[in-house]
Amino acid sequence: MGLIVPPIHHANTVPAPRAYDGLRAVDSSGRVTAKEVLDTLGWRANDRLEWWFVHGLVVVGGADSTLRDRGITRGGRLGIDTQGNVRLSMRLRRVAAISSGSRILLVARPREKTLVIFPSPVLDDVAIRCMAERGIGAES
Incomplete structure (x- = not known):
């Protein structure tokens, strides 16, 4: 019977990211x-890309996106x-409360072939919730 050697895990091995x-x-x-x-x-x-507004987030996908199958109303086209610049239409900016000069978080999800845009109000909510969970800067 041969010797079974377990696989070697290197400390510097990093799994492929699921999002960028x-x-x-x-x-x-x-x-x-x-x-x-x-x-x-x-x-x-x-x-040809389209966007959807879903629970405060803007989700961008191709014309063949599975979001269409979920009954989520399409917001419009994205250019x-x-x-390599994305053009956010005035309609998208109004719906998502994105103003000139504000910062947004772009999250690419390669497996799903989607881009998720986190507008500033959502980022604020996430930051406040995260700090509250850690007992930092409780609002008075």
């Missing part, structure tokens, strides 16, 4: 620099320019 993110500013025309995040998804200029 970046905190970005929105300019006055709704443009957001997002090349690295978009590259993760394989999205390029002129790809990518040749420099």
